[in-house]
Amino acid sequence: AQSVSQHNHHVILSEAASLELGCNYSYGGTVNLFWYVQYPGQHLQLLLKYFSGDPLVKGIKGFEAEFIKSKFSFNLRKPSVQWSDTAEYFCAVNDYRDDKIIFGKGTRLHILP
Amino acid sequence: GAGVSQSPSNKVTEKGKDVELRCDPISGHTALYWYRQRLGQGLEFLIYFQGNSAPDKSGLPSDRFSAERTGESVSTLTIQRTQQEDSAVYLCASSLVSYREQFFGPGTRLTVL
Numbered sequence: 250a251q252s253v254s255q256h257n258h259h260v261i262l263s264e265a266a267s268l269e270l271g272c273n274y275s276y277g278g279t280v281n282l283f284w285y286v287q288y289p290g291q292h293l294q295l296l297l298k299y300f301s302g303d304p305l306v307k308g309i310k311g312f313e314a315e316f317i318k319s320k321f322s323f324n325l326r327k328p329s330v331q332w333s334d335t336a337e338y339f340c341a342v343n344d345y346r347d348d349k350i351i352f353g354k355g356t357r358l359h360i361l362p
Numbered sequence: 363g364a365g366v367s368q369s370p371s372n373k374v375t376e377k378g379k380d381v382e383l384r385c386d387p388i389s390g391h392t393a394l395y396w397y398r399q400r401l402g403q404g405l406e407f408l409i410y411f412q413g414n415s416a417p418d419k420s421g422l423p424s425d426r427f428s429a430e431r432t433g434e435s436v437s438t439l440t441i442q443r444t445q446q447e448d449s450a451v452y453l454c455a456s457s458l459v460s461y462r463e464q465f466f467g468p469g470t471r472l473t474v475l
Contacts, residue, residue, distance in 0.1 A: 281461055281462075283463060285466075292365075292466045292467065292468050292469075293453070293455075293466040294466070295463050295464075295465075298463050339404065339405065343461045345461065347418065348393065348410055348412065348417065348418065348460035348461060349407055349410060349418060350395075350461075350464060351407070352397075352404050352405040352407075353404055354403065354404035355404050355405075
Protein backbone atom coordinates (compact mmCIF):
# COMPACT_ATOMS: atom_id res chain seq x y z
CA ALA A 250 0.00 0.00 0.00
CA GLN A 251 1.04 3.56 -0.63
CA SER A 252 2.60 5.38 2.28
CA VAL A 253 3.72 8.98 2.69
CA SER A 254 6.46 10.10 5.05
CA GLN A 255 6.97 13.61 6.29
CA HIS A 256 10.20 13.56 8.21
CA ASN A 257 9.86 16.82 10.11
CA HIS A 258 7.01 16.84 12.59
CA HIS A 259 7.67 20.30 13.96
CA VAL A 260 9.81 23.02 12.41
CA ILE A 261 10.61 26.39 13.97
CA LEU A 262 12.16 29.12 11.83
CA SER A 263 12.73 32.84 12.01
CA GLU A 264 11.19 35.16 9.45
CA ALA A 265 13.19 35.40 6.21
CA ALA A 266 14.74 31.98 6.71
CA SER A 267 14.55 29.47 3.88
CA LEU A 268 12.23 26.50 4.21
CA GLU A 269 12.35 22.96 2.96
CA LEU A 270 9.87 20.34 4.18
CA GLY A 271 10.54 16.76 3.20
CA CYS A 272 8.01 14.36 1.69
CA ASN A 273 8.68 10.83 0.47
CA TYR A 274 6.26 8.24 -0.83
CA SER A 275 6.57 4.52 -1.34
CA TYR A 276 5.06 3.59 -4.72
CA GLY A 277 7.27 3.96 -7.76
CA GLY A 278 4.68 4.20 -10.51
CA THR A 279 2.75 7.15 -11.89
CA VAL A 280 1.64 9.47 -9.12
CA ASN A 281 -0.26 12.67 -8.50
CA LEU A 282 1.30 14.73 -5.73
CA PHE A 283 -0.14 17.44 -3.52
CA TRP A 284 0.78 19.77 -0.70
CA TYR A 285 -2.04 21.04 1.49
CA VAL A 286 -1.85 23.69 4.19
CA GLN A 287 -4.00 24.27 7.25
CA TYR A 288 -3.65 27.73 8.77
CA PRO A 289 -4.74 28.09 12.40
CA GLY A 290 -8.52 27.94 12.61
CA GLN A 291 -8.98 27.47 8.87
CA HIS A 292 -9.82 24.66 6.44
CA LEU A 293 -7.27 22.51 4.75
CA GLN A 294 -6.51 24.09 1.40
CA LEU A 295 -4.45 23.15 -1.61
CA LEU A 296 -1.01 24.77 -1.80
CA LEU A 297 0.20 23.16 -5.01
CA LYS A 298 -0.09 19.99 -7.07
CA TYR A 299 1.85 17.93 -9.57
CA PHE A 300 0.22 15.71 -12.20
CA SER A 301 2.72 15.71 -15.05
CA GLY A 302 5.15 17.93 -16.92
CA ASP A 303 7.69 20.24 -15.33
CA PRO A 304 8.74 18.60 -12.07
CA LEU A 305 9.24 22.00 -10.45
CA VAL A 306 5.80 23.20 -9.44
CA LYS A 307 4.91 26.71 -8.34
CA GLY A 308 2.10 27.19 -5.86
CA ILE A 309 0.42 29.99 -3.98
CA LYS A 310 2.17 32.39 -1.61
CA GLY A 311 5.64 31.81 -3.07
CA PHE A 312 5.80 28.09 -2.35
CA GLU A 313 7.24 25.59 -4.78
CA ALA A 314 7.87 21.86 -4.78
CA GLU A 315 10.13 19.61 -6.81
CA PHE A 316 9.16 16.10 -7.89
CA ILE A 317 12.22 13.85 -8.01
CA LYS A 318 11.02 10.49 -9.27
CA SER A 319 14.29 8.68 -8.58
CA LYS A 320 14.10 9.73 -4.93
CA PHE A 321 10.33 9.23 -4.53
CA SER A 322 10.28 12.75 -3.16
CA PHE A 323 8.18 15.90 -3.43
CA ASN A 324 9.79 18.40 -1.08
CA LEU A 325 8.19 21.77 -0.39
CA ARG A 326 10.32 24.90 -0.46
CA LYS A 327 10.07 28.63 0.11
CA PRO A 328 13.09 30.93 -0.13
CA SER A 329 12.00 33.36 2.58
CA VAL A 330 9.25 32.53 5.07
CA GLN A 331 6.90 34.98 6.72
CA TRP A 332 5.18 34.88 10.10
CA SER A 333 1.91 34.26 8.23
CA ASP A 334 3.28 30.93 6.96
CA THR A 335 2.76 29.48 10.44
CA ALA A 336 0.53 26.49 9.72
CA GLU A 337 0.43 22.73 9.39
CA TYR A 338 1.55 21.33 6.04
CA PHE A 339 0.44 17.97 4.63
CA CYS A 340 1.94 16.09 1.72
CA ALA A 341 -0.45 13.79 -0.17
CA VAL A 342 -0.13 11.22 -2.96
CA ASN A 343 -2.47 9.43 -5.35
CA ASP A 344 -0.93 6.59 -7.34
CA TYR A 345 -3.74 5.62 -9.77
CA ARG A 346 -4.01 2.09 -8.34
CA ASP A 347 -7.03 3.29 -6.48
CA ASP A 348 -8.93 6.50 -5.92
CA LYS A 349 -7.57 7.35 -2.52
CA ILE A 350 -5.28 10.23 -1.77
CA ILE A 351 -2.95 9.21 1.04
CA PHE A 352 -1.85 11.97 3.40
CA GLY A 353 1.30 12.25 5.44
CA LYS A 354 1.10 12.96 9.17
CA GLY A 355 1.80 16.64 8.65
CA THR A 356 4.52 19.09 9.63
CA ARG A 357 3.77 21.91 12.03
CA LEU A 358 5.65 25.03 10.96
CA HIS A 359 6.10 27.84 13.46
CA ILE A 360 7.62 31.10 12.24
CA LEU A 361 9.06 33.41 14.86
CA PRO A 362 8.41 37.12 14.19
CA GLY B 363 -22.59 27.74 -1.30
CA ALA B 364 -19.25 27.72 -3.06
CA GLY B 365 -17.40 25.39 -0.72
CA VAL B 366 -17.81 22.15 1.18
CA SER B 367 -19.95 22.59 4.26
CA GLN B 368 -20.25 20.36 7.29
CA SER B 369 -22.64 20.28 10.20
CA PRO B 370 -22.62 20.49 13.08
CA SER B 371 -19.36 22.34 13.59
CA ASN B 372 -19.11 20.97 17.12
CA LYS B 373 -20.78 17.99 18.74
CA VAL B 374 -20.47 16.93 22.35
CA THR B 375 -22.07 13.61 23.19
CA GLU B 376 -22.09 11.03 25.91
CA LYS B 377 -20.42 7.68 25.54
CA GLY B 378 -22.83 5.15 24.06
CA LYS B 379 -24.94 7.65 22.13
CA ASP B 380 -25.23 7.67 18.33
CA VAL B 381 -24.14 10.71 16.31
CA GLU B 382 -24.73 11.75 12.73
CA LEU B 383 -22.39 14.09 10.88
CA ARG B 384 -23.35 15.77 7.64
CA CYS B 385 -21.36 16.88 4.62
CA ASP B 386 -22.55 18.97 1.68
CA PRO B 387 -19.98 18.78 -1.12
CA ILE B 388 -19.35 21.29 -3.86
CA SER B 389 -22.09 20.99 -6.47
CA GLY B 390 -21.05 18.73 -9.34
CA HIS B 391 -18.25 17.00 -7.48
CA THR B 392 -18.61 13.27 -8.02
CA ALA B 393 -16.12 12.11 -5.39
CA LEU B 394 -16.58 12.57 -1.66
CA TYR B 395 -14.22 11.55 1.14
CA TRP B 396 -14.42 11.31 4.91
CA TYR B 397 -11.31 11.60 7.07
CA ARG B 398 -10.66 11.62 10.80
CA GLN B 399 -8.03 13.86 12.37
CA ARG B 400 -7.12 13.13 15.95
CA LEU B 401 -5.28 15.75 17.97
CA GLY B 402 -1.69 15.96 16.76
CA GLN B 403 -2.20 13.27 14.14
CA GLY B 404 -2.43 13.25 10.37
CA LEU B 405 -5.51 12.60 8.29
CA GLU B 406 -6.93 9.10 8.66
CA PHE B 407 -8.92 7.98 5.60
CA LEU B 408 -12.34 6.58 6.50
CA ILE B 409 -14.44 6.11 3.36
CA TYR B 410 -14.72 7.31 -0.23
CA PHE B 411 -17.81 7.74 -2.42
CA GLN B 412 -17.90 7.86 -6.20
CA GLY B 413 -21.42 9.06 -6.94
CA ASN B 414 -23.63 7.32 -4.40
CA SER B 415 -21.59 4.16 -4.10
CA ALA B 416 -18.68 3.54 -1.78
CA PRO B 417 -15.99 1.52 -3.57
CA ASP B 418 -13.63 1.84 -0.64
CA LYS B 419 -14.80 1.45 2.94
CA SER B 420 -11.49 0.09 4.12
CA GLY B 421 -10.78 2.92 6.49
CA LEU B 422 -13.87 2.60 8.66
CA PRO B 423 -12.46 1.72 12.11
CA SER B 424 -15.27 -0.61 13.18
CA ASP B 425 -18.82 -1.68 12.37
CA ARG B 426 -20.03 1.18 14.58
CA PHE B 427 -19.13 3.51 11.71
CA SER B 428 -21.25 3.78 8.59
CA ALA B 429 -21.79 6.33 5.86
CA GLU B 430 -24.14 6.96 3.02
CA ARG B 431 -24.50 9.41 0.20
CA THR B 432 -27.70 10.28 -1.61
CA GLY B 433 -28.46 12.15 -4.80
CA GLU B 434 -24.75 12.31 -5.56
CA SER B 435 -24.73 15.13 -3.06
CA VAL B 436 -25.04 15.16 0.69
CA SER B 437 -23.35 12.49 2.76
CA THR B 438 -23.85 11.45 6.36
CA LEU B 439 -21.36 9.68 8.59
CA THR B 440 -22.99 7.83 11.47
CA ILE B 441 -21.18 6.63 14.55
CA GLN B 442 -23.18 4.28 16.75
CA ARG B 443 -22.52 3.70 20.44
CA THR B 444 -19.80 6.34 20.52
CA GLN B 445 -16.64 5.70 22.50
CA GLN B 446 -14.16 8.21 23.92
CA GLU B 447 -11.60 7.20 21.32
CA ASP B 448 -13.98 8.47 18.64
CA SER B 449 -13.25 12.03 19.77
CA ALA B 450 -11.63 13.78 16.82
CA VAL B 451 -12.27 16.25 14.02
CA TYR B 452 -14.13 14.59 11.17
CA LEU B 453 -13.30 16.15 7.82
CA CYS B 454 -15.18 15.84 4.56
CA ALA B 455 -13.67 16.61 1.18
CA SER B 456 -14.99 16.53 -2.36
CA SER B 457 -13.34 16.50 -5.75
CA LEU B 458 -14.53 16.80 -9.31
CA VAL B 459 -13.23 13.34 -10.07
CA SER B 460 -11.59 10.88 -7.75
CA TYR B 461 -7.89 11.45 -8.31
CA ARG B 462 -7.91 15.24 -8.59
CA GLU B 463 -7.37 17.77 -5.83
CA GLN B 464 -9.78 17.65 -2.92
CA PHE B 465 -11.59 20.58 -1.40
CA PHE B 466 -12.09 20.30 2.33
CA GLY B 467 -14.86 21.39 4.62
CA PRO B 468 -14.30 23.01 8.01
CA GLY B 469 -14.80 19.75 9.88
CA THR B 470 -16.96 18.59 12.75
CA ARG B 471 -15.25 18.47 16.13
CA LEU B 472 -16.68 15.48 18.01
CA THR B 473 -16.13 15.16 21.73
CA VAL B 474 -17.30 12.00 23.46
CA LEU B 475 -17.55 12.39 27.23
